[in-house]
Amino acid sequence: MLAEIITIGDEILIGQIVDTNSAFISKELNKIGVQVYQITSIQDDREHILQALEDAKKHADLVLVTGGLGPTKDDITKHTFCEFLDDELVEDKETLHHIHAIFSKYLQKDPLPANLEQAMVPSTAKVLKNAHGTAPGMWMEKDDTVFVSMPGVPYEMKYLLTNEVLPRVIRKFNRPHIYHKTLLTYGLGESSIAERIEKFENELPNDIKLAYLPSLGRVRLRLSTKGSNETEIRQRVDDKMAQLSEMLKDIAVGFEDETTIQERIGAILVKKGYSLSLAESCTGGAIAREITTIAGSSSYFIGSITPYETQQKVKILGVDAGLIEKHTVVSAQVAEAMANQCVKLFHSDVAVATTGIAGPTKGDAVAEVGTVYIAIATPQRTIVEEFNFGKPRERVISKATNKAFEMLLKEISKN
Amino acid sequence: MLAEIITIGDEILIGQIVDTNSAFISKELNKIGVQVYQITSIQDDREHILQALEDAKKHADLVLVTGGLGPTKDDITKHTFCEFLDDELVEDKETLHHIHAIFSKYLQKDPLPANLEQAMVPSTAKVLKNAHGTAPGMWMEKDDTVFVSMPGVPYEMKYLLTNEVLPRVIRKFNRPHIYHKTLLTYGLGESSIAERIEKFENELPNDIKLAYLPSLGRVRLRLSTKGSNETEIRQRVDDKMAQLSEMLKDIAVGFEDETTIQERIGAILVKKGYSLSLAESCTGGAIAREITTIAGSSSYFIGSITPYETQQKVKILGVDAGLIEKHTVVSAQVAEAMANQCVKLFHSDVAVATTGIAGPTKGDAVAEVGTVYIAIATPQRTIVEEFNFGKPRERVISKATNKAFEMLLKEISKN
Numbered sequence: 001m002l003a004e005i006i007t008i009g010d011e012i013l014i015g016q017i018v019d020t021n022s023a024f025i026s027k028e029l030n031k032i033g034v035q036v037y038q039i040t041s042i043q044d045d046r047e048h049i050l051q052a053l054e055d056a057k058k059h060a061d062l063v064l065v066t067g068g069l070g071p072t073k074d075d076i077t078k079h080t081f082c083e084f085l086d087d088e089l090v091e092d093k094e095t096l097h098h099i100h101a102i103f104s105k106y107l108q109k110d111p112l113p114a115n116l117e118q119a120m121v122p123s124t125a126k127v128l129k130n131a132h133g134t135a136p137g138m139w140m141e142k143d144d145t146v147f148v149s150m151p152g153v154p155y156e157m158k159y160l161l162t163n164e165v166l167p168r169v170i171r172k173f174n175r176p177h178i179y180h181k182t183l184l185t186y187g188l189g190e191s192s193i194a195e196r197i198e199k200f201e202n203e204l205p206n207d208i209k210l211a212y213l214p215s216l217g218r219v220r221l222r223l224s225t226k227g228s229n230e231t232e233i234r235q236r237v238d239d240k241m242a243q244l245s246e247m248l249k250d251i252a253v254g255f256e257d258e259t260t261i262q263e264r265i266g267a268i269l270v271k272k273g274y275s276l277s278l279a280e281s282c283t284g285g286a287i288a289r290e291i292t293t294i295a296g297s298s299s300y301f302i303g304s305i306t307p308y309e310t311q312q313k314v315k316i317l318g319v320d321a322g323l324i325e326k327h328t329v330v331s332a333q334v335a336e337a338m339a340n341q342c343v344k345l346f347h348s349d350v351a352v353a354t355t356g357i358a359g360p361t362k363g364d365a366v367a368e369v370g371t372v373y374i375a376i377a378t379p380q381r382t383i384v385e386e387f388n389f390g391k392p393r394e395r396v397i398s399k400a401t402n403k404a405f406e407m408l409l410k411e412i413s414k415n
Numbered sequence: 416m417l418a419e420i421i422t423i424g425d426e427i428l429i430g431q432i433v434d435t436n437s438a439f440i441s442k443e444l445n446k447i448g449v450q451v452y453q454i455t456s457i458q459d460d461r462e463h464i465l466q467a468l469e470d471a472k473k474h475a476d477l478v479l480v481t482g483g484l485g486p487t488k489d490d491i492t493k494h495t496f497c498e499f500l501d502d503e504l505v506e507d508k509e510t511l512h513h514i515h516a517i518f519s520k521y522l523q524k525d526p527l528p529a530n531l532e533q534a535m536v537p538s539t540a541k542v543l544k545n546a547h548g549t550a551p552g553m554w555m556e557k558d559d560t561v562f563v564s565m566p567g568v569p570y571e572m573k574y575l576l577t578n579e580v581l582p583r584v585i586r587k588f589n590r591p592h593i594y595h596k597t598l599l600t601y602g603l604g605e606s607s608i609a610e611r612i613e614k615f616e617n618e619l620p621n622d623i624k625l626a627y628l629p630s631l632g633r634v635r636l637r638l639s640t641k642g643s644n645e646t647e648i649r650q651r652v653d654d655k656m657a658q659l660s661e662m663l664k665d666i667a668v669g670f671e672d673e674t675t676i677q678e679r680i681g682a683i684l685v686k687k688g689y690s691l692s693l694a695e696s697c698t699g700g701a702i703a704r705e706i707t708t709i710a711g712s713s714s715y716f717i718g719s720i721t722p723y724e725t726q727q728k729v730k731i732l733g734v735d736a737g738l739i740e741k742h743t744v745v746s747a748q749v750a751e752a753m754a755n756q757c758v759k760l761f762h763s764d765v766a767v768a769t770t771g772i773a774g775p776t777k778g779d780a781v782a783e784v785g786t787v788y789i790a791i792a793t794p795q796r797t798i799v800e801e802f803n804f805g806k807p808r809e810r811v812i813s814k815a816t817n818k819a820f821e822m823l824l825k826e827i828s829k830n
Contacts, residue, residue: 284707292699
């Protein structure tokens with residue numbers, strides 16, 4: 001069974017927005033055993049939409065379309081679907097009620113005629129209720145292919161996909177199980193890894209696929225397969241992954257699955273009863289932001305400080321001014337002191353500190369652009385590592401943030 | 416002239432990564448007058464790649480392909496291009512030198528055979544030097560269509576596109592000028608805006624297109640046109656945009672262009688000689704992260720504190736404990752006190768403070784999930800506003816962050 005995703009919107013094709021909907025839909029489809037054959041982004045243009053629907057119909061059993069369902073003139077998806085299906089728009093009473101209810105509850109006013117037009121749907125469409133907005137989803141069929149139209153607003157699309165579309169896909173289609181397992185490694189390039197595991201890779205069965213995913217100092221290695229027996233395919237991939245992790249045990253930091261590294265850190269902190277605080281200089285809040293994105297982080301995250309100006313490291317964090325003078329502000333000694341002071345300031349068990357030069361200029365620093373020191377303080381000890389993340393600025397910040405999480409995970413995972 | 420973008424990689428189709436390359440490429444092409452007709456994401460699969468290249472050739476004068484150029488077995492783009500062009504791989508001496516140089520300079524070791532294979536390119540390809548990596552870009556032609564192959568690693572792709580591909584596209588193709596101007600508004604839904612500007616929209620000339628881009632509490636309105644005379648098309652769009660801004664002056668916050676809201680805030684702070692500090696509770700570092708992403712932010716950003724635990728608001732930030740007890744921690748009074756205390760703690764001219772319940776649970780809070788107070792302190796006054804951003808958690812954090820920047824921009828823009 002194959003699916004295709006079509007995202008409609010001029011804003012995608014002029015680069016005004018990044019299409020995150022496709023990745024979300026692909027991931028969710030994958031989880032239920034539906035393989036995505038192609039993702040296509042096209043303009044709000046009648047002919048182009050018709051062409052894309054025809055093309056998708058050739059390969060796919062299921063075509064998920066997002067975008068073009070708003071109340072304004074540039075939204076033409078619904079009319080184009082009518083043309084494609086040789087159908088006409090009719091008013092859906094339930095959607096009409098829903099639109100009135102949303103306007104009276106959240107906006108305390110009456111809907112405009114343009115809003116009420118969102119209750120018009122192709123007569124043969126099964127209407128999917130959008131609890132997060134006024135534009136309904138629509139489930140349509142032509143010959144043997146199912147077409148689903150959803151709004152492009154991610155919040156609304158996610159609601160419809162999760163609550164209305166996926167349950168119907170599960171009921172309607174026979175799907176194999178798809179299973180991926182991904183090993184996270186750092187410190188070695190992909191070609192060196194490939195060399196080390198060459199024999200393993202050559203001997204992999206044809207139906208288990210190995211992929212290398214390099215990014216910012218890390219390589220992720222993904223093994224994938226599919227089949228009808230879930231237990232069996234999991235077992236086969238898990239066995240191979242065990243071999244792979246053994247070969248790469250010096251560079252492996254764990255597996256990537258549904259849980260992110262931040263969630264894994266959170267789980268360990270909760271289990272050990274540790275609290276966490278941060279002193280971020282060059283990462284400027286990026287670590288705190290990732291931590292606080294996790295629901296429940298308030299149970300272990302006490303707080304953070306970004307002492308961006310050098311003197312704030314002394315004044316608020318309490319780092320010894322003499323230490324900064326002696327070693328400069330971007331140094332292992334200052335990173336270590338920042339982590340230790342952070343533990344004291346927030347009375348936390350664990351602290352992460354960063355200091356570095358993100359660039360593009362060095363300012364009055366002695367160290368080179370890209371130099372970053374990361375320190376982790378735990379009840380057992382404080383460690384500090386030096387890195388050079390090169391440039392540009394965003395890359396230095398991202399790499400330092402990733403590395404801080406890797407170091408933190410490794411440190412708190414001990415004993 | 417039309418372009419198409421093809422991104423190759425299983426990781427995109429299983430939703431393991433978000434394809435950000437396409438948005439970057441689209442934006443850059445647009446700037447030089449090249450319209451992107453379609454973006455297609457496909458698997459690392461020989462037949463599928465061949466099919467996609469054939470399909471793209473039907474519409475496009477220029478096809479930009481990313482991905483599948485790594486040194487490992489799952490990278491098949493180069494071999495597939497040879498098949499498509501009826502060509503064969505030959506060794507490129509300059510690339511070979513470059514690979515050796517990179518290995519000796521950055522990795523202090525010899526390249527592996529797999530690395531050296533990256534110097535093999537189709538014999539008819541013009542090789543584009545990749546200063547940021549070992550895989551070169553390739554400029555190829557078939558009939559009247561140009562095909563460019565670039566690595567999928569964003570950092571390397573961006574280098575090649577900017578330094579090697581775009582200059583060649585500019586020299587080779589006649590392109591019209593494309594001009595967009597986007598107005599940022601907040602506080603009114605897209606249908607209400609559409610109603611207010613209905614007459615304006617109906618009277619727009621056919622070649623000027625209006626698009627509505629709603630997102631998290633904001634609607635962006637984009638006017639676009641293209642033509643051969645740059646001055647003329649700019650003038651026509653600017654005139655229409657002036658009318659539009661006048662009609663929406665109560666909800667408009669400015670124009671979106673090359674500068675982000677964070678950059679505009681930075682420019683105003685520098686101009687006025689103001690320094691900035693932050694006290695972020697529910698936004699947990701998200702505002703600081705955006706501020707510090709801007710190069711040069713260290714000239715005005717003094718630092719921030721994320722007093723996540725309630726008692727840290729008292730202990731480190733110095734908010735009156737009695738005030739918290741009287742009004743609860745998520746209240747206008749506490750937000751205001753946080754902003755004022757932040758000014759004192761960091762000796763800054765301007766401060767932003769947030770306190771709220773991001774959810775999913777209320778914890779011991781009195782306020783509803785989604786409630787956020789944002790305060791802005793300037794030398795003139797401290798303002799505070801209450802919001803309810805609903806749920807889920809990420810959305811509350813994002814909306815609060817966006818809103819804080821909008822409030823900050825408005826406040827510091829006043830005399």
